[in-house]
Amino acid sequence: MPGVINRRELVQLLAGAAVALQLPAADPLAPLFFTKDEYALLDQLTELIIPTDEHSPGAKAAGVAAYIDRTAAEAVDPEERTAWRNGLQEVDQLSKRLHGRTFLEASADQQIATLQKMSANEKKPGTPDEKFFSQLKSATAFAYYSSSVGIHQDIDYKGNVILQEFVGIAVS
C-alpha cells in the first residue's frame, strides 16, 4: 500500500538525526524518537481519535503514529519533541488521577473518559492535557487525512485525475 511508510528507508534517511538523538540505529522497526511505551500510547490515542469503523480503517492502519514519530524525530526545534513527551506523560497522569492506572492499563471505557476530559474545552484549551489534546488531534487529523487510507478509503476522494472536460454545472 503506497500510504505505509517504509521504515527501513526512513531510518536510513534519518541516520543523522538518530545519531544526534543517540538512538540505537539497529532495529528498523523501533520508533525514531518515542520510546516503545510512548509509541504504544500514542498509537492507541490516535486510534481512539480516528478509529476503524464500518466505513474504513483507522489511524493505526494509516500509520499515523509512525508519521508523528517521524516529524518529532526530525523537528529542528527541540521544544517540539519535549511537547510530545510531556504531553504523553500528562495523559498517563490524568488517567491515574481519574482511574488509578496508566492510560494503556485502563479499560476501554476509562480510556474514552480520559479523552473526553482532555477534549472538554477543545475550542479554548486551558490545562496542559487540554492543550495536548489539540496538538494530538490536529497532528492525527493531518496524518490520517493525508494518508492513502484517509484520502482513498475514508474520504473516497475523486480528484487528482486527468479530465478531458470539467465536471460540474455549466453556466453561460
Place this chain on the structure above:
Amino acid sequence: MLLQIQSSQAPEVDLNKIYDAVVVGSGAAGGMAAHVLTAHGFKVLLLEAGKQLDVTKELHSMQWPYDNPHRGKMPPQYKALTYNEYNFRNPPYGQNSKYEKVTSYIQQWNGSDYSKNIVVDEKQHPYSGTKYAWVRARCVGGKTNIWGRLALRLSDLDFKAASRDGFGIDWPISYADLAPYYDKVDLYLGVSGVKENLSYMPDGLFQRPIKLTPAEFHLRETLKGMGRIATPYRAGVTTDGLKHNKYRSRCFGRGACDRHTGGCDIHAAFDSPTGLIRPAMDTGNLTLRPNSTVYEVTVDKNTGKASGVSFIDSGTRQGYQAKGRVVILGASCLESTRLMLNSKSPSHPNGIANSSGHLGHNFCEHLMGPSVAGFWKDLVGKPRTLDDGKPGSFYVPRFRNMEKQSSDFLRAYGFEGSSGTTMIPGAAFDTPGFGEEYKKKVRDYAGAVISMGAFGEVLPRFENQVELDPQLKDAWGIPVLRFNYKFGENEKKMALDMAASGVEMFKAAGFEVVSSSSHMLTEGWSIHELGTARMGSDPKTSVLNQFQQCHDVKNLLVVDGAAFTSASAQNPTWTIMALCWRACDYLADQMQKGDV
C-alpha cells in the same frame, strides 16, 4: 589577471554591446516586456536576480501527499513564517533563526514543499519598519510560478475612481485605452471564464470555462436576486490550449492547483518562463541572464538619461554593468521601487525619477482576511463527487459603491470562494470531538462545505510608503526597504462590511454559517503590492506617464505593479501585463522614430 575561482551559474552574455533594452525582472511584467520588445525585433537583455529553476521538477502537481516525504509540507530545516510571527513582531523576520531557511508564509499556513525553492530566504532578504508579510520569489518567472491565477480586468470605475469619490488621482488612461491590450493578453496567454456583460468587470476573450459545484450554482442563482454575481473563476489558464505556444499544455482539470501552492507543472496555468520568456528566446532577440542582482540604474551624466544598470552576480558577487538604449523595470512593485531609491546621482539625489517625491508613496494593495465559511445541508452525507478538478472555483465581483457612493467606506471588494471535497478535508481540522462520530462527521461534511474570502481595495494614501533603511542591508550589501505602511479607518470599515455581506449572502442561499471573520490579515498578505511609482498626468504628483515612462527620465520605464494609480478590487496580474504590452508597443514606436 586573477582567475575567478567561484564560477557563476549564469551563462556568458555579451556585456560590451548596447542592448536596445535592458529589462530587470522576469515575472509577469519583465517577461511581458521581453516578449513584446523582442517581437518588435529589438535586442533585449533580461536580468533576473534569482536562479533558473526547473520548476517542473519543483512543482509535482499530481503527487499524492503520502508520496511526499513530508506530506507536502516543507522539510524540517525549513520554516515558513506564521501569522503570529508577522503580527506580533516587526521585521526583519527570520534573523537569528535556528532554521536553515526561513520563508514567507507562502499562501498555505504550514509552508509548501513545492514552492520552498521559489520563494526567498528571509535571512538573506531582510526589511524593516512596520509589520508586513512580503512574499518574494527570486527565480526565472518570479511569482508567476505560484500565482493564484485569477485574471480579471479593471474598468473605468477603477480608472476614474478619484473623479467619482475625490480620493487620490485618476489613472491617466481609460478602459478604452487598455481594452485592446487585455484582448492581446487573453489571446496570447489564454484565460478561462464566462461572459457576464458587467461594466465594472469587463469580459475577456474567454476559453472553455470551468463549471460550478451544486452549492456554487445555488449561490449564483441566489445572488442574481440580490443584483450580484457568482461567476466561474476567471483563471489565467489555457483551458483550450494555445496553438502558438509549444511550451504549454491545455488544462486537464487535474485540480489541487492550490494544494500547498502546488503550481502547474504542465504550464496550463500561465507562468512567465513558458508563456513569455521561452517564446521570446525563440525569436533570437532575447538574452537572459539569471543570478543578476541589479542594484542601480546608471545615468548618462550629459543627457540625464538612463544608460543601463549595475548588477552583481548573485553567486560570485562579481560586479558588472549592462548598457541599454532603454531600461525597463519589472522587478516587482517594491523591488523596482527599492532599485530606483538606491539609484542616486547628482541629477537624481532622492532616487532616480523622483522629482515628485512620490516614489515609494501611495503604496496600496488588497486587504485580506474577512471571510465566511459554512455548509449546505442538502449536500451533507451525499455520495462523493469530484469537486476540485479545475483551476479555481468562483468569484463574486464588487457590488458596493457602484453608481454612487453608498457605504461608509470608499471603493469596493470582491470575494474568491470555493466549495466541495478537497484532497484533505478542512472539516477534519474544525470538527470538534473524536472517535467514530467525529470521523463520520468529517466524511459527511467534506463535500458540503463552502467558503469565501474577500479581497478589498486599500486606498492609495501618500503616507503609506517605503523608503531605504539607512543601516540595514541584504546579503549582497544592498540597502533594504523600511516600511511605513498600515491599514487605516477605511480598511477597517470595509473589513466589517466584508464579513457582514459574506454572512448575508450565505444566509440568503440557505447555507449554515459555521464561522465568519472581519479580522484583517497582516498587511501584505494578498501579495498584491501596488502603487509606489504611480502613473498620472501630472509630473508633480506621479512618477510615470500613461506609457509607464518616468516623467523625469523618458527612457526608463516601470512596468510592474508599482505603476498602478490605485489598487481596484480586482486582482492585478492581468492588468500589469496589459499595461506593459501597451507601454512597450508605444515604446517600440518611439524607438523606431528615434524619439527615445
